[in-house]
Amino acid sequence: MEKDYLQRFETVLKMQRYSENSIRNYLSNLSYFLKISSSYKPENLTQKQLEDFIIWLVDKKKVGQSHQKAMMATITKFYKEILQKNISLKHLYPKRKENKLPKFLTKEEVKRILQCTENLKHKAILTTIYACGLRLSEALELNISDIKSDQNVLLVRQSKGNKDRVVSLSDKLLVLLREYYKKYQPKKYLFEGAGEEKYSPRSVQQILKNALRKAQIISPASVHTLRHSYATHLLENGTDIRIIKELLGHKNIKTTEIYTHITDISKLHIKSPLDSL
Structure with missing residues (x-):
């Protein structure tokens, strides 16, 4: 089932003319989400369970803001395009920007x-x-x-x-x-x-x-x-x-x-x- 979801999601992204790099990132995020939540069918997951997954990523896996945003965007798009279900995770969107200076070489x-x-x-x-x-x-x-x-x-x-x-x-x-x-x-x-x-x-x-x-x-x-x-x-x-x-x-x-x-x-x-x- 996971493979089927990934293939269908990839087809949608290609039809919407996403770049190869973006498609690769979307699919990687979706694959991880589906594996972690494999005890449930995606369509049966509740809003709270999806929220808990994001919270778990931040609190337990210590992901950065960019990863958090990417995962939220992936889940939202997957549910909209593949499961025809609109979900909102905007309230979990990071409010403060990370002020990290870019690493560079002399x-x-x-x-x-x-x-x-x-x-x-x-x-x-x-x-x-x-x-x-x-x-x-x-x-x-x-x-x-x-x-x-x-x-x-x-x-x-x-x-x-x-x-x-x-x-x-x-x-x-x-x-x-x-x-x-x-x-x-x-x-x-x-x-x-x-x-x-x-x-x-x-x-x-x-x-x-x-x-x-x-x-x-x-x-x-x-x-x-x-x-x-x-x-x-x-x-x-x-x-x-x-x-x-x-x-x-x-x-x-x-x-x-x-x-x-x-x-x-x-x-x-x-x-x-x-x-x-």
């Missing part, structure tokens, strides 16, 4: 990470993520045709919120990608794994983990930290936060303001922080 730390990554494909992946401020899912979705070398831009298609955007392409990155392309000859995706499939997200996380160890960097970091570092280093270079918002693909500038300071530097003068390493 320019010197990023430089050491890239220098310690000897495998050409691995270096190309990490460098692209940092130099263009990409989410991991965005980097792995890149097609060869998304590189517009004559205009020095990279097209990021159907990112979070199904929005396309354009980011500047570093000269250093372009040289590296040309070297990488000559050696690996990818067919469709810029970064391909076995059988011309997209490269594995878990493999990229492992690449960074290995690089952190080799570079003897003790700062806690994930692949997403490279994106945070990109934004932070742009600010340090004097880039207007409103421009950084567009480069990161943020919907609301308040999301970008966690990186602080607004300046008046023209977007036309922007260079990737990679060029100053």
Whole structure:
């Protein structure tokens, strides 16, 4: 039954044109919910039982606000789309925002990470993520045709919120990608794994983990930290936060303001922080 629910929910999400990453997160949350509540049929769960599940996640499992919100959104959508039942969990929505500063690496730390990554494909992946401020899912979705070398831009298609955007392409990155392309000859995706499939997200996380160890960097970091570092280093270079918002693909500038300071530097003068390493 769980498999049937997941398949039906996946079909609805695909028809509603959700991104692959969003679908994956929805299905992961739903699978967890169905397993924890497997003693009951979902349609027989009461409003209170659903509320108790969210409370249990927060009190016992100590999930963060983002996980709490995602799980509530998943349950609400599942009941509406699959069970045709409207439920409301809005009263359990976090009232206070978490004011967590994004983790980032210094320019010197990023430089050491890239220098310690000897495998050409691995270096190309990490460098692209940092130099263009990409989410991991965005980097792995890149097609060869998304590189517009004559205009020095990279097209990021159907990112979070199904929005396309354009980011500047570093000269250093372009040289590296040309070297990488000559050696690996990818067919469709810029970064391909076995059988011309997209490269594995878990493999990229492992690449960074290995690089952190080799570079003897003790700062806690994930692949997403490279994106945070990109934004932070742009600010340090004097880039207007409103421009950084567009480069990161943020919907609301308040999301970008966690990186602080607004300046008046023209977007036309922007260079990737990679060029100053």
